[in-house]
Amino acid sequence: MTAFPDPELGEPYLLTPGPLTTSAEVKQAMLRDWGSWDGDFRAMTAEVRRRLLEIAGDTAGAYDCVPLQGSGSYCVEAMLGSFVPRDGKVLVLANGAYGLRAAETMRYLGRAFTLIDKGDYLPPRGAEVAQALAADPAITHVLAIHCETSSGILNPIPEIAEATAQAGRKLLIDSMSAFGAVPLDVRDLQVEAFVSSANKCIEGVPGFGFVIARKETLAGAKGNSHSLALDLHAQWATMEKTGQWRYTPPTHVVAAFVKALEMHRAEGGAPARLARYTRNRDTMVAGMRALGFETLLADSWLSPIIVTFFCPADPAFAFPRFYELMKDRGFIIYPGKLTVVDSFRIGCIGRMDDTVMNRVVTAAQQSLADMGVASAVPPASALAERANLAA
Structure with a gap:
């Protein structure tokens, strides 16, 4: 696989479901x-x-x-x-x-x-x-x-x-x-x-x-x-x-x-691409959950394309600021597109692998620290809403 883009050269990773980071x-x-x-x-x-x-x-x-x-x-x-x-x-x-x-x-x-x-x-x-x-x-x-x-x-x-x-x-x-x-x-x-x-x-x-x-x-x-x-x-x-x-x-x-x-x-067609995207997702989701973030969906329905996370309940968290801090560290994420709860999305596709996704998690941890967010746990109301609507 060719080298991935270098954010230090002014090209951030697009953690979106397309347009995405290209070779x-x-x-x-x-x-x-x-x-x-x-x-x-x-x-x-x-x-x-x-x-x-x-x-x-x-x-x-x-x-x-x-x-x-x-x-x-x-x-x-x-x-x-x-x-x-x-x-x-x-x-x-x-x-x-x-x-x-x-x-x-x-x-x-x-x-x-x-x-x-x-x-x-x-x-x-x-x-x-x-x-x-x-x-x-x-x-x-x-x-x-x-x-x-x-x-x-x-x-x-x-x-x-x-x-x-x-x-x-x-x-x-x-x-x-x-x-x-x-x-x-x-x-x-x-x-x-x-x-x-x-x-x-x-x-x-x-x-x-x-x-x-x-x-x-x-x-x-x-x-x-x-x-x-x-x-x-x-x-x-x-x-x-x-x-x-x-x-x-x-x-x-x-x-x-x-x-x-x-x-x-050359990569091995759709099966190889699916395997890479799945590793990207699993690495990123595990890391974000370790920080306290919670996925919108149960594991059985998580796609290897993009993952939605609840926004933290901590009053110090504001998505626009989090977005800019992530961008400063070389990662462009997506705002949420839900009407029920506050959320944001992180894409798993594009010219990147699981080593990049580990860097995404590190960037998220550093961005939370810069904002003074003590915990990334979502509001109890969001989790209750998910449970009610998924029932």
């Missing part, structure tokens, strides 16, 4: 300009599509990969707008901000949906999905979030997929922060389509996402989309015919992603 090699790949219609760039696009299908396990050639300009939310909207018929209905499974954002997307699209909202602490389960589908024959699709990064929950996709398939409905997955590390193999799951992004577990930079979908789904999506720019059928048809993106592609980002894919394969 020097990925950054170096962006120093050349590419012509978007040139044959060399078309070859890069083809390589990206091919390698992503390999990671997804598409050995039968039943799926295709469609890159799309923009952030991950662009791809989620494109997937919903292109693959859900205008008279279709989606069961949206939410347990955090990104499931709720998908529901908001459905409202903007003006298409029918129903929502299972589990709150911040628990995942949607297969039995709940089966019950909802049995109760509403109008539902045509189920949308699940693979890793809900607002809380850090890793949702039980296999049981959700099984319930969806048994009911004869179609599964769509937002695997934005999980694909490339957490298993998602189309040979094991009956999934219609899923989306992810360049700046997550593959460790590229922001600028595009991608949709991996059944070819028959892509072919049948003509005329469904509400949007010119987010029409996945049109993007796919153009790439199949010309090898080009329909509109100006993020050329430098694609070049960086090709390098990131090379490094992903």
Whole structure:
């Protein structure tokens, strides 16, 4: 593995679920300009599509990969707008901000949906999905979030997929922060389509996402989309015919992603990346708990992507000050995204290993000392709220 960034050189670690800390090699790949219609760039696009299908396990050639300009939310909207018929209905499974954002997307699209909202602490389960589908024959699709990064929950996709398939409905997955590390193999799951992004577990930079979908789904999506720019059928048809993106592609980002894919394969693919991220999580969580911090979630639902911690009850603790002290020590963390309790998040993904995570814990300890925080134990009310909502 290449050397990790050095905070003393002015580049802090991004302890976030993307954008994240990238390698020097990925950054170096962006120093050349590419012509978007040139044959060399078309070859890069083809390589990206091919390698992503390999990671997804598409050995039968039943799926295709469609890159799309923009952030991950662009791809989620494109997937919903292109693959859900205008008279279709989606069961949206939410347990955090990104499931709720998908529901908001459905409202903007003006298409029918129903929502299972589990709150911040628990995942949607297969039995709940089966019950909802049995109760509403109008539902045509189920949308699940693979890793809900607002809380850090890793949702039980296999049981959700099984319930969806048994009911004869179609599964769509937002695997934005999980694909490339957490298993998602189309040979094991009956999934219609899923989306992810360049700046997550593959460790590229922001600028595009991608949709991996059944070819028959892509072919049948003509005329469904509400949007010119987010029409996945049109993007796919153009790439199949010309090898080009329909509109100006993020050329430098694609070049960086090709390098990131090379490094992903060299590390040992998704299993090796999952193992590193898991070590990162376990090292960091153990160290933070030793300081008195408490995780929002039980261990069984902790993802290897990002972990949410309660803010300490100590009146000397203020998250904005803690954030700045951590940044001064070379680590950018994330504020909480929960509505119920005060919290913050620390990401486990990116170009870093467990030795870096030990330094994170040390930085947290020093920052608490600078603030005069005697204990990082959370408020009793937060723990009681967690117990009540998780019951």
